[in-house]
Amino acid sequence: MTTTQSDNFDHTPAADILISALRQEINRHIIGHQDLIEDLIAALLAGGHVLLEGVPGLGKTMLARVVAETISLDFSRIQCTPDLMPADIIGTRIVMQQEHGARQFEFQPGPLFTELLLADEVNRATPKTQSALLEAMEERQVTVGLEQHKLAETFTVFATQNPIEMEGTYPLPEAQLDRFMVKLTAQFPSAQALATIVDRETIGSKAKVETILQANMLSALRKQVRDIALAQHVRDYAVSIIVATHPSETNTVADISRYVRHGASPRGLLSVVLTAKARALMQGRANVSFDDIDAAVKPALRHRLIQNFEGEAQGLNTDDLLESVLHATARPSA
Amino acid sequence: MTNNSIPHEDQLRARLGAVVSALHYACLRQHAFAHISIGVLVGVMIAIPCVLISRFGTMPVPLSITEVTLACIAVPTGLALLFALRRAPTKMQVAISADRLLNLQEQISTAWDYANRQPHSPLTSTLAKHALATRLPRRVADVFPVELGIVFKLVPVAGLLLLIAVIIDLPAQSVTPVPNRSASTTHDSTVINEGEYLREFAHQLRARANREALYRSQEQARALEALGTRMQDGSVTRRQALAQLRQMHTQLEAARRDALSQGTSTEEVTITPDSQQGGNSNQSSRYELEAMLRSVTQGSAPTQSTDALLSAADAAAQLGISEADLLAALREHQSGDAKALQNLIDRAGEAARSRDDASALEQAQDEVARSRSELGDRLAQLRRNGRTGTQQPGAARNDNPVDDEANTESGDNHSSAGRSSDGGAGIGQDDASGSPNKRTNKRGIRIATQAIRPMPLPGVGKVFSATTQTLPQQNTSAIETIEVNPAYKQELERIQIVDDIPAHRKAFVRNYFLSLSRATSTPRGETLTETKR
Numbered sequence: 001m002t003t004t005q006s007d008n009f010d011h012t013p014a015a016d017i018l019i020s021a022l023r024q025e026i027n028r029h030i031i032g033h034q035d036l037i038e039d040l041i042a043a044l045l046a047g048g049h050v051l052l053e054g055v056p057g058l059g060k061t062m063l064a065r066v067v068a069e070t071i072s073l074d075f076s077r078i079q080c081t082p083d084l085m086p087a088d089i090i091g092t093r094i095v096m097q098q099e100h101g102a103r104q105f106e107f108q109p110g111p112l113f114t115e116l117l118l119a120d121e122v123n124r125a126t127p128k129t130q131s132a133l134l135e136a137m138e139e140r141q142v143t144v145g146l147e148q149h150k151l152a153e154t155f156t157v158f159a160t161q162n163p164i165e166m167e168g169t170y171p172l173p174e175a176q177l178d179r180f181m182v183k184l185t186a187q188f189p190s191a192q193a194l195a196t197i198v199d200r201e202t203i204g205s206k207a208k209v210e211t212i213l214q215a216n217m218l219s220a221l222r223k224q225v226r227d228i229a230l231a232q233h234v235r236d237y238a239v240s241i242i243v244a245t246h247p248s249e250t251n252t253v254a255d256i257s258r259y260v261r262h263g264a265s266p267r268g269l270l271s272v273v274l275t276a277k278a279r280a281l282m283q284g285r286a287n288v289s290f291d292d293i294d295a296a297v298k299p300a301l302r303h304r305l306i307q308n309f310e311g312e313a314q315g316l317n318t319d320d321l322l323e324s325v326l327h328a329t330a331r332p333s334a
Numbered sequence: 335m336t337n338n339s340i341p342h343e344d345q346l347r348a349r350l351g352a353v354v355s356a357l358h359y360a361c362l363r364q365h366a367f368a369h370i371s372i373g374v375l376v377g378v379m380i381a382i383p384c385v386l387i388s389r390f391g392t393m394p395v396p397l398s399i400t401e402v403t404l405a406c407i408a409v410p411t412g413l414a415l416l417f418a419l420r421r422a423p424t425k426m427q428v429a430i431s432a433d434r435l436l437n438l439q440e441q442i443s444t445a446w447d448y449a450n451r452q453p454h455s456p457l458t459s460t461l462a463k464h465a466l467a468t469r470l471p472r473r474v475a476d477v478f479p480v481e482l483g484i485v486f487k488l489v490p491v492a493g494l495l496l497l498i499a500v501i502i503d504l505p506a507q508s509v510t511p512v513p514n515r516s517a518s519t520t521h522d523s524t525v526i527n528e529g530e531y532l533r534e535f536a537h538q539l540r541a542r543a544n545r546e547a548l549y550r551s552q553e554q555a556r557a558l559e560a561l562g563t564r565m566q567d568g569s570v571t572r573r574q575a576l577a578q579l580r581q582m583h584t585q586l587e588a589a590r591r592d593a594l595s596q597g598t599s600t601e602e603v604t605i606t607p608d609s610q611q612g613g614n615s616n617q618s619s620r621y622e623l624e625a626m627l628r629s630v631t632q633g634s635a636p637t638q639s640t641d642a643l644l645s646a647a648d649a650a651a652q653l654g655i656s657e658a659d660l661l662a663a664l665r666e667h668q669s670g671d672a673k674a675l676q677n678l679i680d681r682a683g684e685a686a687r688s689r690d691d692a693s694a695l696e697q698a699q700d701e702v703a704r705s706r707s708e709l710g711d712r713l714a715q716l717r718r719n720g721r722t723g724t725q726q727p728g729a730a731r732n733d734n735p736v737d738d739e740a741n742t743e744s745g746d747n748h749s750s751a752g753r754s755s756d757g758g759a760g761i762g763q764d765d766a767s768g769s770p771n772k773r774t775n776k777r778g779i780r781i782a783t784q785a786i787r788p789m790p791l792p793g794v795g796k797v798f799s800a801t802t803q804t805l806p807q808q809n810t811s812a813i814e815t816i817e818v819n820p821a822y823k824q825e826l827e828r829i830q831i832v833d834d835i836p837a838h839r840k841a842f843v844r845n846y847f848l849s850l851s852r853a854t855s856t857p858r859g860e861t862l863t864e865t866k867r
Contacts, residue, residue, distance in 0.1 A: 227457070229444050229448055229457055229461055230444075231440060231443055231444035231447040231448070232447055232451075233426070233430060233440075233443065233447070234440055234444065283439075285439060285441065285464065286441075286457070286460050286461055286464050287439070287440060287441055287444035287445070287461060287464070288440070288444075289439035289440040289441075290440060291439060292439075331434075332430065333427070333430055333431060333434065
């Protein structure tokens with residue numbers, strides 16, 4: 001059955017309802033991370049991989065697990081360590097004995113062959129393992145020997161990392177960071193949220209996570225995201241933001257030219273637009289607005305701005321730099 | 335199933351187009367109104383100084399105040415309108431603005447963008463449907479209302495200032511065109527001198543006019559004084575001064591003619607051949623008039639009064655009152671009715687005043703003509719040369735101040751020296767004062783125009799100066815310095831330091847020794863002998 005654009009948009013209210021239900025179910029289990037959940041759903045609908053950063057114990061792993069259960073996705077988890085080898089996540093060829101006694105090599109898929117992969121503490125894996133993960137994230141396929149193995153259509157990586165415990169870690173290179181559509185930061189919950197967490201997690205048994213979406217429904221929603229209309233002036237606004245993150249531009253912000261070594265890549269622009277489209281769909285609109293772009297900028301670009309030595313020395317937050325970019329970039333009005 | 339409830343795609347696009355068009359029209363209206371308000375405000379602000387300059391200064395172009403005001407307002411307004419048209423927003427810009435104003439999350443602008451780029455796409459219809467379902471107001475034009483901003487509110491204030499500038503109670507000056515705008519505006523000493531002279535003359539003329547209630551002269555003297563002041567200030571070039579002097583001359587001529595028409599309307603009647611030749615009929619009435627006057631004043635007035643009345647009768651005759659009328663009025667007066675005689679007297683007084691007015695104006699004309707001649711007006715020079723050819727040397731300018739009484743008493747001399755020739759010389763004078771009898775009657779009594787000449791003014795003509803240097807004299811002190819002779823010095827100081835001696839005694843002793851010292855310090859350095867001491 002072929003689906004036209006208008007058919008897709010006729011389902012926009014249903015998509016809105018589905019997404020609302022998904023949001024509600026996740027919020028029922030994850031306390032105090034509303035903004036994080038919004039960004040996570042948007043990235044999920046946009047079909048991107050998510051890098052979750054936060055100190056231990058904030059519920060990152062639980063969030064990934066709940067999301068996987070609400071969407072009824074196959075879920076795998078890898079606890080990244082320095083001795084984790086690529087074959088441990090991709091899989092390997094092993095000798096299998098047939099019924100008639102013959103032996104041959106067969107590919108035994110690793111945890112990568114799933115729909116939702118949680119790579120916990122990804123920066124503790126060696127660069128070799130990280131590179132193996134990189135190919136899988138970008139091309140949604142793995143190569144073992146001479147054979148290429150396709151991953152699931154809805155293959156999504158949720159990677160987490162700890163920002164404070166850097167001993168014995170291998171920070172992700174810029175190339176691999178760029179593969180993540182968004183980088184989300186888990187903030188410490190408020191006191192009220194903490195109280196709710198205590199009440200919910202320490203009394204009785206845990207509530208069961210209900211499945212809201214099926215994997216094929218997620219694929220349909222991802223198609224709808226790509227059909228969201230993007231007007232030229234909104235597109236130009238997104239482009240001007242990306243251009244403004246580059247220190248070599250003459251009209252850029254003073255902070256950018258002073259503290260940033262490299263700006264956002266074209267892939268970053270795609271991430272911004274796709275995330276903005278997903279946000280539009282989440283709000284039941286058929287078009288991207290300036291507000292959608294603004295909301296998508298920080299999650300999509302905060303890991304793509306490479307600070308120079310001065311910026312690193314001053315401990316600047318890329319969110320502040322992006323905020324200044326948003327302030328300086330005028331929305332097209334005439 | 336849902337197609338029946340959803341409008342057709344073309345209808346959706348048409349409705350979207352109508353909404354955007356209505357928004358565009360409202361935005362254009364708001365845009366134009368804002369620019370026109372600015373244009374009008376700027377125009378009014380420009381018009382205020384231009385009107386003031388037009389009224390009290392010299393405009394480079396000959397425009398009336400109304401024309402100046404309209405031009406000053408119309409030009410900026412037109413420019414503002416052109417600017418507004420040039421910067422008129424497109425429909426896409428209007429859609430973006432509407433999205434921003436109504437917080438529609440770019441739904442209208444996106445729908446309009448897709449309607450232009452992909453008019454037949456199903457997505458366009460969907461976007462149009464979403465856009466039309468947004469929170470658009472019932473009257474789309476209300477999205478861009480005509481705003482009465484601060485600029486619009488300032489327009490009445492500026493208009494009030496303009497009105498004040500138009501009606502402010504100061505004498506409006508006529509706008510004088512400047513033929514050559516590139517003419518040098520450097521100070522011209524001749525213009526300044528002439529301006530100073532004219533201003534002084536006009537000042538005196540105005541004083542006389544105020545004193546004698548010569549209302550035409552009052553008005554013209556004021557204008558002439560203003561012109562003289564401008565010339566003296568150096569604010570007008572020579573060409574501008576000449577143009578304004580010509581205009582002043584024309585005004586003076588018109589005023590003088592008006593005065594003459596009122597004061598000498600019967601001049602032709604009085605200056606008839608009969609009256610000049612002393613015909614028999616008039617001669618008999620004159621004898622009768624003299625007899626009547628003598629009888630009227632008999633016993634109550636001395637003979638000199640009767641002579642004065644006869645002179646007044648002559649003057650009345652010159653003023654258009656026939657002796658017959660005078661005789662009839664005297665008879666009525668003798669019979670007890672004084673009204674007719676009073677009317678005659680009033681009439682004669684009014685006519686005399688008008689003639690004085692005309693005379694003063696004529697003199698002002700002469701001064702203006704002289705200034706024109708000094709400033710190089712060839713026509714005025716020709717006329718002036720024609721006049722001076724008939725004048726006696728040194729009689730071109732009568733420097734007597736304006737003083738009627740003095741002129742009346744010594745009028746004969748002036749009449750013979752200055753004004754007798756003036757009578758037939760001034761511009762426009764030939765027809766009105768062609769005969770010397772106009773000025774003097776048979777008895778030699780001067781009856782009408784007196785010469786008005788200002789006081790001689792410094793600065794007219796060339797100024798010569800000389801600088802001399804002298805060697806200073808050898809300086810000597812005004813206070814005599816006396817050196818005390820050493821022979822007396824010790825004794826003098828001894829006395830001065832003694833406290834018991836009173837001060838006046840000390841002074842006495844000091845003077846004594848000083849006088850001795852003065853005597854000893856001779857120029858030759860001789861010292862006094864013991865004997866002298």
